[in-house]
Structures are given as C-alpha cells and as structure tokens.
Amino acid sequence: MNIQKNHSLKKHNSFAIEAKSRYFCQIESEDHIDSLLEWQQHSDLPLLLLGGGSNILFINDYQGMTALINTKGITIVGEDSDFTYIKVNAGENWHQFVRWTVENNYAGLENLSLIPGTVGAAPMQNIGAYGVELADLLHELKAIELTTGKSKTFTQKECFFSYRDSFFKSSAFGKYLIQSITIKSPKKPHWNINYEGVKNSLEGKTISAKTISNSIIALRQSKLPDPFVIGNAGSFFKNPLLNKEKWQTLKELHPNLPGYPQTDDSIKISAAWLIDKCGWKGKRQGNAGVYKKHALVLVNHGGATGKEIWGIANDIINTVNDKFGIELEAEPRIIV
Ligand SMILES: Cc1cc2nc3c(=O)[nH]c(=O)nc-3n(C[C@H](O)[C@H](O)[C@H](O)COP(=O)(O)OP(=O)(O)OC[C@H]3O[C@@H](n4cnc5c(N)ncnc54)[C@H](O)[C@@H]3O)c2cc1C
Structure with missing residues (x-):
C-alpha cells in the first residue's frame, strides 16, 4: 500500500x-x-x-x-425462484454497476441510475431516487470492524435503513469499512414508474429495466448539474420529516406546501420548496450558490472554498428556520 x-x-x-x-x-x-x-x-x-x-x-x-x-468485482452468487443474488465490491462505480444490471436483464436498480459515487457508500445513507431506495434491493452487506479487523455479514434488517440513514451513518458511524453488498434482483419485477415525470417519459415505450433507466438518466440530466461541469453534491439538505400536528399547522399557513405521508405516520416535506419560498433559488454568494434549476442543490461556481459553501448553507438554514420554524439538516458529511 x-x-x-x-x-x-x-x-x-x-x-x-x-x-x-x-x-x-x-x-x-x-x-x-x-x-x-x-x-x-x-x-x-x-x-x-x-x-x-x-x-x-x-x-x-x-x-x-x-x-x-477502489476494490472491484461483480459476481452472481446465487439464485432461487424469486431472486438472483449479485455481490459487488465497494469500489465499483454505482452507476456503472446499475448499467451492468440493466444490460444483463437484472431488474430492480433501474430507478437508482446516474447516482454518483461508489457501491460501498450507497448503504451509508441508503441512497434513493424516484420512489426506490437501496434498502428495497439489499440482501446483505459485508463490512470489517475497523478496531478489531473482524469481518461481519449484516442482513438487510441489521443495517437499520431509514430515509437517508443507516446503522453505518448513525450509531456505528466511523466503525466499519463496507467491503461489499449483495443485491437481490427480482425475477418478476415490479416497476416503479408512477413518480413525477417518469410515467410520461415512458409513454409508447416497452417497459423494461433498460427503458426506465434511460428515462431516469434523461430526467436527471435535465434537472441536476453534472459535477464534472459544476461542482455539487446533489441534494444538500434532507427533506424534513414532520409529525402530523406540525404538518397541519404549517399546511394551514402555507396551503401549497407539498407533503408526502410516510409509513411511520410522519409527513415528508420538500426542502426545495421551503428554500425556494425563501428566495434562494439561483442566488450566489461569492463563488458558492444555489443551482438555478433546483433549490436543493448548492454549487461551486468555480474556486469556492468549503467555508463558502458551508456559509451559504448556514444562511439558508437560518432563513428557512426564521420563516417556517424548521431546521434543515445537511445530507453530505461535513469535514471540519
Ligand atoms: C449530482 C448528484 C446527484 C445525487 N443524487 C442522489 C440521489 O438521487 N440520491 C441519493 O441518495 N444521493 C444522491 N447523491 C449523493 C451521493 O451520490 C450518494 O450519497 C453516494 O452514495 C455517495 O457515494 P460516494 O462514493 O461518492 O461517497 P463519499 O462522498 O465518498 O462518502 C460518503 C460517506 O460514506 C463513507 N464511505 C464511503 N465509502 C465507504 C466504505 N466503503 N465503507 C464505509 N464508509 C464509506 C464516507 O466516509 C462518507 O461518510 C447525489 C450526488 C450528486 C453529486
């Protein structure tokens, strides 16, 4: 090494x-x-x-x-009547892995196309997009405990996945190196295409993992900045989860506020909507800014320092808190 x-x-x-x-x-x-x-x-x-x-x-x-x-490798490790099990090492590029599954007719991951990063980081915040989360497809995960060097296999349940969160991002933060994950690809796929924009873009096309993946790639490219062109980390803030009381109070004050009921009875609201209503979309402070097409994405216009990005992030947190009484939480890991 x-x-x-x-x-x-x-x-x-x-x-x-x-x-x-x-x-x-x-x-x-x-x-x-x-x-x-x-x-x-x-x-x-x-x-x-x-x-x-x-x-x-x-x-x-x-x-x-x-x-x-940077550890590589994709292997089919088994199958039963319902699923094919695919093991992939942590250093594989996530999107290239998704495209490998799509090209080889393994369904399940298509909605998670074009999410940047590696396979090993995907379980950290239980990556999700267009109505699908990694938790829906993950069979098991292998990780090494950094203090003992012992390797452990975690079942899906033991990963304690929730919205943009997991065991590895919360109580076991910094304790494990994720070595590989095993995905279960359903033999009878259930396509998630009801999400805004996806259904329309598939009109007249044969539904398959490949056509869905292609539609999602096109949709994402039309909305999100390419990090190779303009520096960003995707959504900078998590969508807040409110209890019913807080949701109802806010909804009375702001009838257009979009809300999505979750299985645990909380209501997920759009952080982009809150930020947009505070007038931040497209704003710039020095070399840092809010992307003009998406209020949730902070961008480096060129030469920004981490302090500049964090500065605008905190100004957004404060104005959203003042206007709506909601404290936004950053999604990326902040290295101070
Ligand atoms: C344009 C854009 C769009 C995005 N869209 C989405 C989206 O739709 N949905 C979504 O969920 N996310 C999205 N993201 C965020 C990001 O792509 C994901 O969080 C991704 O999983 C990060 O992977 P990474 O390899 O870059 O992680 P890194 O940034 O390198 O690391 C993230 C965290 O994981 C830890 N980590 C990394 N590898 C390992 C490992 N092997 N073992 C243990 N810990 C590890 C790091 O220490 C760090 O805490 C987007 C980002 C961008 C730039």
Whole structure:
C-alpha cells in the first residue's frame, strides 16, 4: 500500500473543493485493507474512508489518513425462484454497476441510475431516487470492524435503513469499512414508474429495466448539474420529516406546501420548496450558490472554498428556520 503525504483531494470530491489530506492511500485489495488496519493500530490519527466524494464537503484540510476505496468485482452468487443474488465490491462505480444490471436483464436498480459515487457508500445513507431506495434491493452487506479487523455479514434488517440513514451513518458511524453488498434482483419485477415525470417519459415505450433507466438518466440530466461541469453534491439538505400536528399547522399557513405521508405516520416535506419560498433559488454568494434549476442543490461556481459553501448553507438554514420554524439538516458529511 503506497502512502502519499499532503495529497490534494480536489479530484476526489464532487464539489471540487481544494483540500489536502495529510496522508492518502488507495485500497485496491484485501491485502491493502490489512495494511490499512495495521497502519491504524500504530497511529492515533483519524481515518477517512472515501468513495467518489459525492456526499462530502471539506471545510478544512483533513489532518489524518484518507483511504480511497477502489476494490472491484461483480459476481452472481446465487439464485432461487424469486431472486438472483449479485455481490459487488465497494469500489465499483454505482452507476456503472446499475448499467451492468440493466444490460444483463437484472431488474430492480433501474430507478437508482446516474447516482454518483461508489457501491460501498450507497448503504451509508441508503441512497434513493424516484420512489426506490437501496434498502428495497439489499440482501446483505459485508463490512470489517475497523478496531478489531473482524469481518461481519449484516442482513438487510441489521443495517437499520431509514430515509437517508443507516446503522453505518448513525450509531456505528466511523466503525466499519463496507467491503461489499449483495443485491437481490427480482425475477418478476415490479416497476416503479408512477413518480413525477417518469410515467410520461415512458409513454409508447416497452417497459423494461433498460427503458426506465434511460428515462431516469434523461430526467436527471435535465434537472441536476453534472459535477464534472459544476461542482455539487446533489441534494444538500434532507427533506424534513414532520409529525402530523406540525404538518397541519404549517399546511394551514402555507396551503401549497407539498407533503408526502410516510409509513411511520410522519409527513415528508420538500426542502426545495421551503428554500425556494425563501428566495434562494439561483442566488450566489461569492463563488458558492444555489443551482438555478433546483433549490436543493448548492454549487461551486468555480474556486469556492468549503467555508463558502458551508456559509451559504448556514444562511439558508437560518432563513428557512426564521420563516417556517424548521431546521434543515445537511445530507453530505461535513469535514471540519
Ligand atoms: C449530482 C448528484 C446527484 C445525487 N443524487 C442522489 C440521489 O438521487 N440520491 C441519493 O441518495 N444521493 C444522491 N447523491 C449523493 C451521493 O451520490 C450518494 O450519497 C453516494 O452514495 C455517495 O457515494 P460516494 O462514493 O461518492 O461517497 P463519499 O462522498 O465518498 O462518502 C460518503 C460517506 O460514506 C463513507 N464511505 C464511503 N465509502 C465507504 C466504505 N466503503 N465503507 C464505509 N464508509 C464509506 C464516507 O466516509 C462518507 O461518510 C447525489 C450526488 C450528486 C453529486
């Protein structure tokens, strides 16, 4: 394992923030994982596991070891009458994996097309889009406990998935390196196409994993900025979940406020709507801004620092709180 010093992370975060890591290495094999664990035993510096850097904001340089997870491999590991089970290593690119499933006629992941990042980070915040979450398809997950080096297989239930959250992002934060996930692809697929925009774009087409994936790619490209062109981390804020009382009070004051009832009786409301109503869409502060087509996406117009992005994020949090009494929560990991 090759360790570099003072390594620039600009190419490794989708905001394209210039930040340096005191130490940096790439993890490409099981041997590299062993070397990383050994390094960790002899160091009191913190460890940052990094995938595609598309859900992270560096406000400062990182004063520890950044380990870029780059382990590859996709394997069919089994099947039964209902599902095909596909194991994929953490360093695979998520979208390329989705397209591999689509091209090979394995259904289930098509709605999660074009989400940036790696497979290993996908369970962290239970990635989701267009009515589907990773939790719906995940069969099991293999992870190494960083302090003991022990490998453990987690069932779907043991991952405690919820909206943009999991065991690994909450109570076990920083404790595990996710090595691989196993997806169950249904043999009799149930297509999720009722989401806004998806149904229309499929009119007249044969419904398949491939046509749905293609529609979703086109939809996402029309709405979201390409991080290779303009730095961003997708949705910067989580959609707030309200209890019924708070929802009803707000709805009386703002009858147009969109709300989506959840299975746990809470109501998910649109953070983009709240931000838009505070007049933030398309606004710019220095080199940081709010994307002109989507109020939930913060962008680096070029040369922004992490502090600038975090500054506008906090100004948004404060104005939304003042107007609606709701505290928005950032979705990406913030490195201070
Ligand atoms: C344009 C754009 C659109 C997006 N759209 C969506 C969307 O529709 N839905 C959605 O849910 N998200 C979306 N995102 C957010 C992002 O793509 C996902 O959160 C993605 O899973 C992040 O993957 P990554 O490899 O880039 O993670 P990173 O940013 O590298 O890391 C994220 C977190 O995971 C940890 N981590 C990374 N790899 C591992 C590992 N192997 N083991 C343990 N911990 C690890 C990191 O330490 C960090 O805490 C979008 C982002 C962008 C830029």
